[in-house]
Amino acid sequence: MIHKTSCLLLLPLTLIFLDFILISSLAKPTPITSLSVLTYGAKPDGSKDSTKAFLAAWQVACASHNPTTIIVPKGRFLVGNLVFQGNTCTNAPISFRIAGSIIAPEDFRVIANSLQWIMFDGVTNVSIYGGVLDAQGSSLWKCKNSGGKKCPTGAKTLLFTDSNNISIYGLTSINSQKFHIVIDQSNNVKIDGVKVSADADSPNTDGIHIENSHSVNITNSRIGTGDDCISIGPGSTYVSIQGIQCGPGHGISIGSLGRSEDEQGVENVMVSNVDFMSTDNGVRIKTWGKVSKSFVRNIVFQHINMKMVKNPIIINQHYCLDKPCPKKESGVEISNVRYEDIQGTSNTEVAVMLDCSKDKPCTDIVMGNVNLVLQMVNGSAQASCNNANGLANDVVVPFTPCLKRDLLLT
Numbered sequence: 001m002i003h004k005t006s007c008l009l010l011l012p013l014t015l016i017f018l019d020f021i022l023i024s025s026l027a028k029p030t031p032i033t034s035l036s037v038l039t040y041g042a043k044p045d046g047s048k049d050s051t052k053a054f055l056a057a058w059q060v061a062c063a064s065h066n067p068t069t070i071i072v073p074k075g076r077f078l079v080g081n082l083v084f085q086g087n088t089c090t091n092a093p094i095s096f097r098i099a100g101s102i103i104a105p106e107d108f109r110v111i112a113n114s115l116q117w118i119m120f121d122g123v124t125n126v127s128i129y130g131g132v133l134d135a136q137g138s139s140l141w142k143c144k145n146s147g148g149k150k151c152p153t154g155a156k157t158l159l160f161t162d163s164n165n166i167s168i169y170g171l172t173s174i175n176s177q178k179f180h181i182v183i184d185q186s187n188n189v190k191i192d193g194v195k196v197s198a199d200a201d202s203p204n205t206d207g208i209h210i211e212n213s214h215s216v217n218i219t220n221s222r223i224g225t226g227d228d229c230i231s232i233g234p235g236s237t238y239v240s241i242q243g244i245q246c247g248p249g250h251g252i253s254i255g256s257l258g259r260s261e262d263e264q265g266v267e268n269v270m271v272s273n274v275d276f277m278s279t280d281n282g283v284r285i286k287t288w289g290k291v292s293k294s295f296v297r298n299i300v301f302q303h304i305n306m307k308m309v310k311n312p313i314i315i316n317q318h319y320c321l322d323k324p325c326p327k328k329e330s331g332v333e334i335s336n337v338r339y340e341d342i343q344g345t346s347n348t349e350v351a352v353m354l355d356c357s358k359d360k361p362c363t364d365i366v367m368g369n370v371n372l373v374l375q376m377v378n379g380s381a382q383a384s385c386n387n388a389n390g391l392a393n394d395v396v397v398p399f400t401p402c403l404k405r406d407l408l409l410t
Contacts, residue, residue, distance in 0.1 A: 033068045035060055037077070044075020044100060051079045062089040072098040072131060080105060081114050081155075086123030086163065094123075098131020098171075104155075108140040112152035112177055116159040123160070127167040133157050137177035141202045141226075154178035154204070160186050169193055179206045180225070189216045195223075200248035202226035207249065210236045212264070219243050228253045229279070234294065235264035244274045251281030251309070254299065256319050258292035258332040265295035265332075273303045276344070282312035283342075285334060286319040287357075292331035299337045306344030312372050313339060315388070317357040329359040336364040337390075343371050351381035352400050354388040365390030371397045 035057045038044075042053035054077075061068035062085075079102055102118075104111055111117045117135055120126060135157045143151040154177030160166050163186040172195040173180040180196045183189050196207040207223035210216050211233035220243040223229040229246035232239055232254045246252060252274065254266050276282045283301040287294070306312045315337075317330040334356060351372040356362035365388055374381045385402030392403040 031066055033061070033064055033066050034071060035068060036071045036073065038073065042072075042077055044073065044077055046076030046078055046103060048078060049080060050077045051082060054079055054082055055084075058084050061094045062086070065090050065092055067093040067095075069095045069097055072096065072100055072102065075100040077102050078105065079103075079118075081111055081116075082118045084120045084123060086121060086126075089123065091124040093125040093127070095127040095129060096131070097129050101132040101134055103134045104136050106136055106139075108137060108143075108154070108177060109152065111135075111155045112140060114155055115153075116156040116182070117177070118157065119159045119161065120163055120166075122162045123166075124164045126163070126165075128169070128171055130170045132172045132174065134174050135176045137175045137202070137205070138199070140177045141199065144203050145201060156180070156182050158182065159184065160189070162186065164188055166190070167192075171195075172197075174198065176205050178204050179209045181208045183208070183210045183213050183216055185212045186216075187214045189213065191216075191218045192220055194221045196221070196225060196229075198225045200224075200226055206231050209233060210239060212236065214238055216240070221245075223249065225249045231255075232266055232269060233257075234266065236266050237268050239269045241269075241271045242273050245277070246274060247277035247279045249279050251276060251279045251284050251311075253281065253284040253286060254296055255284075255286035256288055257286070257296065258288040258290055258294045258330055261291050261293060261331075263292060263294045265297070267295070267297045267299075269298070270300045271302070271304070272300070275305045276307065276309045276312075278308045278347075280310050281314055282306050282309045283314075283339070284311070285315045285337070287317045287330045287332035287334070289318045289320055289328045289330050289357075290326055291328065294331070295333040295335070296337070297333070297335045300340070301338065301342065302340040304342045304344075306342070306346065306372065308345055308347050308375055310347045311350070311353060312344065312346050313342065313352045313370075315354045315356055315362060317355060317362075330357040331360055332357070333360045334362040337362070337366070339365075339367045339370055341369045345375040346372050346381050347375050349374060349379065349382050350384050351398055352383035354383075354385045354400070354402060356387040358387050361387040361389065363389060365403060366393060367391075367396045367400060367403055368393035369395055371395060373397070
């Protein structure tokens with residue numbers, strides 16, 4: 001039996017405990033540190049080199065144990081090669097808030113031989129919000145298109161390599177010397193609301209390139225370039241691409257794959273809700289005609305609109321840029337590829353081309369609710385099949401002879 005006096009003695013302790021809970025619940029969240037590149041000497045005039053200022057701000061953010069925001073205010077900030085190293089960072093979140101433009105030197109030779117202009121190497125929990133990256137690559141395009149033999153390869157605009165938990169929101173990349181955004185050997189990457197722009201005749205200016213990476217999501221973006229809007233290279237798994245406007249450009253490509261024998265494969269890719277406008281290809285898988293241990297499997301292309309597209313659906317297992325080409329059959333195994341709800345117009349008579357390998361035929365190709373018609377008023381689109389087999393579910397136009405009609409639907 002507890003006496004009244006004992007209850008009175010416990011009351012102050014109870015009140016102290018309740019006060020502790022209340023104070024703990026009202027504790028302030030971890031503070032976010034804000035750094036402006038102006039503080040470290042950056043100038044928004046587009047003429048003074050601000051490279052050192054950006055790197056100095058990064059070093060401070062990298063060493064912080066609290067989340068840090070690096071602010072790039074309005075204006076034009078000239079920078080040369082930027083390498084943001086993460087190997088000594090605490091891995092507290094770092095975000096770049098970009099209100100202005102970051103521009104490369106007008107002379108393309110300044111960054112062209114360095115392979116990339118802006119690189120994040122070995123970073124974790126990094127985000128980029130807004131802003132414009134202008135690589136000023138048009139003079140290099142002219143050099144290449146004129147057949148100049150001394151033209152450098154060019155620099156990729158933005159590269160994340162060996163990195164984790166990366167987010168890119170609302171970024172605009174224009175006039176890249178080569179690829180615009182590259183995700184390599186990285187995991188858990190989100191890209192949303194980006195805009196990528198380069199002239200239709202700009203060589204090798206892929207919008208977004210993914211390679212050796214896992215769990216990459218690209219959404220709600222508009223891409224127009226002189227090469228692939230999005231390309232998916234070897235070793236890429238669990239890639240989701242949704243809500244993309246593509247054109248001009250070469251479409252969305254898996255590959256090229258199989259250039260080297262031991263190259264890794266690509267699997268578990270979904271491409272959904274994409275509008276292609278006047279592109280050289282729509283959805284494409286391309287592999288080299290060489291001996292290979294690589295593969296492409298578990299792929300879905302769905303809810304896609306084509307408007308004046310040259311090759312809306314294409315598998316090309318005889319891709320080659322070498323001179324002379326080896327003229328061998330591809331060893332890349334392609335299986336379980338689904339094409340669902342693909343509509344629109346083709347600028348070429350062959351709207352569906354499945355040109356697969358004799359040595360490793362394409363298997364489990366499934367099409368359903370596909371309706372592709374020739375852009376010309378008088379004429380009908382055709383399909384071409386070599387070494388491919390699978391099923392045709394529901395309506396498939398044009399008729400694709402290598403796909404058997406699903407007997408359950410007849």
